[in-house]
Amino acid sequence: MIRIFTLDEFDPALLKALTKSLYTAFGVGSEHSGAVTAPHGQQEPYDANKLLETLPKVHALKDDKVLFLTSRKLAPRKLASGEAPTFGLSRYSAQLAVVTAVHIKNVADNVKLLTRYAMHEVAHTYGLHHCLDPRCSMYPQWTPSYANGDCIFCTYCRDSVDAKIRTTKS
Amino acid sequence: MPDMTSLAVGDRLVYPNQGLCTVTEIKTEEIAGSKLTFVSLVITETGAKVKVPREKLEKNGVRRVSTPDDVKGVVDYLRSDSEKASLDWKKRARDNTARLSEGGLIGLAEVVKGLQVLSELRPLPPKEREQYNDARHLFVEELGAAMSVQAADAEDAFDILLFVPGKDRPKRSVEEFQALGLGGEDDLGLEGDLLGLDGSEETPEEPAEPEEKAEEGEGDAEGGDEDEGPKKKKSAAIAAPKPPKGKKSLISDLEVTAPAATALVEPAPKKRGRPPKPKPEVTEPPPPPKKRGRPPKPKPAVTEPPPPPKKRGRPPKAK
Numbered sequence: 001m002i003r004i005f006t007l008d009e010f011d012p013a014l015l016k017a018l019t020k021s022l023y024t025a026f027g028v029g030s031e032h033s034g035a036v037t038a039p040h041g042q043q044e045p046y047d048a049n050k051l052l053e054t055l056p057k058v059h060a061l062k063d064d065k066v067l068f069l070t071s072r073k074l075a076p077r078k079l080a081s082g083e084a085p086t087f088g089l090s091r092y093s094a095q096l097a098v099v100t101a102v103h104i105k106n107v108a109d110n111v112k113l114l115t116r117y118a119m120h121e122v123a124h125t126y127g128l129h130h131c132l133d134p135r136c137s138m139y140p141q142w143t144p145s146y147a148n149g150d151c152i153f154c155t156y157c158r159d160s161v162d163a164k165i166r167t168t169k170s
Numbered sequence: 171m172p173d174m175t176s177l178a179v180g181d182r183l184v185y186p187n188q189g190l191c192t193v194t195e196i197k198t199e200e201i202a203g204s205k206l207t208f209v210s211l212v213i214t215e216t217g218a219k220v221k222v223p224r225e226k227l228e229k230n231g232v233r234r235v236s237t238p239d240d241v242k243g244v245v246d247y248l249r250s251d252s253e254k255a256s257l258d259w260k261k262r263a264r265d266n267t268a269r270l271s272e273g274g275l276i277g278l279a280e281v282v283k284g285l286q287v288l289s290e291l292r293p294l295p296p297k298e299r300e301q302y303n304d305a306r307h308l309f310v311e312e313l314g315a316a317m318s319v320q321a322a323d324a325e326d327a328f329d330i331l332l333f334v335p336g337k338d339r340p341k342r343s344v345e346e347f348q349a350l351g352l353g354g355e356d357d358l359g360l361e362g363d364l365l366g367l368d369g370s371e372e373t374p375e376e377p378a379e380p381e382e383k384a385e386e387g388e389g390d391a392e393g394g395d396e397d398e399g400p401k402k403k404k405s406a407a408i409a410a411p412k413p414p415k416g417k418k419s420l421i422s423d424l425e426v427t428a429p430a431a432t433a434l435v436e437p438a439p440k441k442r443g444r445p446p447k448p449k450p451e452v453t454e455p456p457p458p459p460k461k462r463g464r465p466p467k468p469k470p471a472v473t474e475p476p477p478p479p480k481k482r483g484r485p486p487k488a489k
Binding site for chain 1: 215241242245248249286289293294296299300302303306307310317319320321322323325326327328329330331333335336337338339
């Protein structure tokens with residue numbers, strides 16, 4: 001099950017469309033499980049790593065994936081090789097992921113792109129890495145062509161994510 | 171190779187092709203009269219337990235996790251416009267396998283970058299795609315441990331060098347790879363379609379045709395010529411544009427590595443192996459195929475009508 005928790009207000013129709021798309025993409029149940037507030041002391045732009053560490057614990061089973069959705073900006077991460085633009089962040093082969101909709105103009109009409117970001121981060125929680133295929137949702141998000149793609153996985157990533165879902169202990 | 175003699179419980183090591191592992195126990199046991207020190211390891215990702223004699227750790231390629239200095243070297247390597255992967259799929263597969271098992275962090279980086287650059291020329295075949303993913307997984311895992319950061323940050327740290335933010339990946343041309351001289355044009359492993367070349371840019375086929383006829387049926391020449399240098403391969407490529415059907419390798423790359431026609435015109439060197447048997451000249455049309463099974467019995471010649479069958483039973487009484 002993919003549980004979506006919102007950190008800010010979102011249109012219910014948008015959330016409905018997002019859960020439906022995630023269900024289609026992964027073949028596992030997806031629902032909007034409620035809203036949570038950002039941890040005290042976190043200010044925009046959020047530090048994505050700190051946010052994931054300090055977010056309140058939510059009710060979820062061991063094999064559930066928890067996706068936090070925010071409309072605030074996530075600060076670019078400073079890494080050893082430079083600054084990485086942050087559209088979302090996840091813990092690999094774990095439970096938690098966060099996605100921001102701040103980069104998407106007119107989100108209500110562009111659920112597809114938000115779904116693509118969400119698919120990317122949820123797939124990371126299943127242990128997938130970035131992909132070489134520009135059409136695949138696992139392609140790095142900071143590339144210009146990413147926003148024009150569809151909510152799909154390439155064959156390799158599709159097989160990988162299916163295998164991971166099948167072997168996940170429940 | 172870092173020193174493996176001063177191991178302690180809790181040390182983090184890297185097991186080739188398996189990833190990070192932790193030393194859980196170091197114990198001396200007596201086996202067949204000799205005392206051996208065994209190191210017990212637990213693979214972090216899978217939880218698998220491995221028990222290895224201390225002497226065999228280095229032989230198996232087990233090493234310590236890379237240091238931040240190693241990471242700097244790797245970042246510099248990824249940033250540089252390094253040499254491209256070999257276009258000879260056999261050489262590439264051999265090199266990449268060796269790098270994965272004993273190349274260390276820089277070896278993993280070489281595999282990831284090499285295959286990624288190659289994918290900018292053409293899509294990777296499934297086996298190499300799998301190898302790319304394995305290398306990337308091991309690389310991310312070790313880089314995260316070396317930099318003491320989350321895997322997501324480790325992956326993004328080198329991906330912003332490979333996929334530069336704000337820029338789409340460049341399209342590579344065959345010439346970039348050819349300039350290296352790491353493989354002849356025949357070693358591209360490319361079909362003309364994948365290269366996006368016109369038929370007009372290829373070699374005129376006329377010189378290749380007679381060779382092609384001469385070498386029909388020489389399937390054996392394909393096999394063990396790997397070490398004979400690029401020249402031999404080039405001529406083989408001219409002569410035999412498609413590999414024989416019965417000689418498919420298990421490695422799927424072979425299916426897409428039919429050598430492209432080249433502009434080289436060289437005398438074909440002698441082929442090794444038995445020459446092909448001369449085909450008998452066919453002058454007459456082949457006889458019709460024999461019918462299988464027992465031939466039918468000859469029917470007796472019928473001259474007179476057969477006598478009427480005898481009536482059975484008692485003959486009628488005379489009146």
